Amino acid sequence: MLLLTSPRIREHEITDRSVYLDRRRFLALGAAGALAMAALPARAAPLAAAKSGFTLAETLTTKEAVTGYNNFIELGNSKEAPAQLGPAYFRPQPWSVSVDGECAKPGTIAFEDLVSPHKLEERIYRMRCVEAWSMVIPWIGIPLADVIKRFEPNSKAKYVEFNTLVDPERLPGQRFSMYDWPYVEALRLDEAMNPLALLAVGLYGEELRPQNGAPIRLVVPWKYGFKSVKSIVRIRFTETAPRTTWMRIAPKEYGFYANVNPEVDHPRWSQGSERRIGEFLRRKTLPFNGYAEQVAGLYSSLDLVANF
C-alpha cells in the first residue's frame, strides 16, 4: 500500500542545495573511509590492565595473526572466516552469564558485574592448538579462581562446565554446521582453581574481538586451545564430568583433559613439535606447554596416556 500512494512532498522537506552538495562530499568521504576500513583490521576498544608476573621471554605473535588466524567454528570453518564474519555479525553487548548447578549462589549475572569486582591484569601466555601450531598472546583478564569463589561451589561440585552462546543470528556458523550447539567445554574444579586459569576479556591492550571470543572467554594455557572456550554465557558446576563438544564429535581424538603433551600423539597431528606462527622452523612442544611446574601436580595420580 505504502508503495502505491505517492507521497506529498512539502516545501520544507526538500533538501537544501548546500546540504545536498554536502551529502555528495560526505559520500565521497565515506567511500574513502570504507576503503581505509577494508585495508585496516577492525578496531577494538582499548582496555587498560596492570602488568602481572605471568610473562614470558618469548616474542609475541603479531596482533594481525592473533586476531586474523582463528578457530571458531561458530563463525566459520576456515581460519580467516571468524575475523571476516565476526565484526559483521557478532555484537557482544548486552551480555550476561548464567551460573547454575552445584553452588550456593546460582543466578544470572551481567557481564559488567561479573568482571568489575576484579582487577584486570595482563598475562602473556603460550597458546598451543591441537593442530600443532602455537602463538604467544598478551591476554587481559581476571583469575578464574576468584570468579568461581564468588559462586560458592558446594562439596558436590567436582567439575565446572562452560557453554558458548547459541545464536545463529550472531554466530552464523551455527546455521550451517551439524553439531549440537552449544559448544561445551569443562575443567575439573581443581584445574579451574589453578592460578594459571584465566577468564580473558581482552588482548593486546584492547577488548576481545568477536573472533577471539568476545566478550569473555577461558584461557587454560597448559591445555590445547579448544579447551579455552569462547564467548561464554553459562557456567555450571557438576558432580560428574561433562561430555565436551569435541569428545562427542571424535571421542578417539579428543579427551577430557587435552593437556599439551608431546608424548601423546593425536591421530592426525604429531604433538612432538609445533609451528610457532611467524616462525619458519618447527619447535619442540613442551610438556604442559611449558607450564609443568605450575600444573603437573594436578595429575600426579593420573595416567596421562589413557587420559589424553
Add this chain to the structure above:
Amino acid sequence: MDALLRRRWAKPVIFALCLLPLAWLGWRGATFGLGANPIEALIRGLGDWALRFVLIALAVTPLRQITGIAAIGRFRRMLGLFAFFYVTMHLLSYIGLDQFFDWSAIGREIVKRRYITIGMTAAVLLIPLAVTSTDTMMRRLGGRRWRGLHRLVYVIAPLGVTHHWMMVKADITEPALHALILSLLLGWRMVAARKGKRHNRPSAPSESPPCAASSSPSSRS
C-alpha cells in the same frame, strides 16, 4: 570446438592455464597473502590442486565420449602430468617447508598417520604412470600392458580423496564433493564397460600419432 582444440596454440594455452594455480599460490606467498600460517596454506593449496588435476584428468575420457569432441583427448596426458606435478610440489613442500628435511620425523609420520600413509602411497603409485607417459615408453610396454598399468589411477584417485577427507577436522564439504565427482567419473566408466563399449576407442580415426598415443595406446599396438 573440435577444430578449435586442434589448433597449434591450444596446447600451450591449456598448459599456461594449468600453471595458473601455482602462479597464484606463488604470488600470494611472495606478497604475504597466504595468511598467518603460509606454509600450511601453501601445502594445502598445492594438495587441493593435485587432487583437482587428478579429477580433471579422469574427466577427459568421459567428456570426450559424452560430447563427441575427440580433440579433448589430446590433453589427457598433459593434464595427468600436471596432476603428478602438483602432487610432487605438494610432497616437496611438506618435506622441505613443513618438516624441513627431518627424515626421521617424516618416516615416523608416514608410518603413524594413516592419512599420510595413504597420501604417500598415492604419490608413489603415480610415479610409474608419469614415467611411462612418453610415447617411447608406451610403445615399449605395448598397449595392453600400458593400459593395465595406467588403471592404477582408479586406485590412486580414491586414495587421494581419502587422504584429504581424513585430514579435515570438521567441515567435510570439500572432500565429500571430491568423492561425489570421483564416484561419478568412475561410475560412468563402469556403466560404459558394462555396455561393452571400449571407452578408450578413438572416435576420430584421423588422429596424428602423438595425440592418438595420449588418448588410445591400445588401438595402436
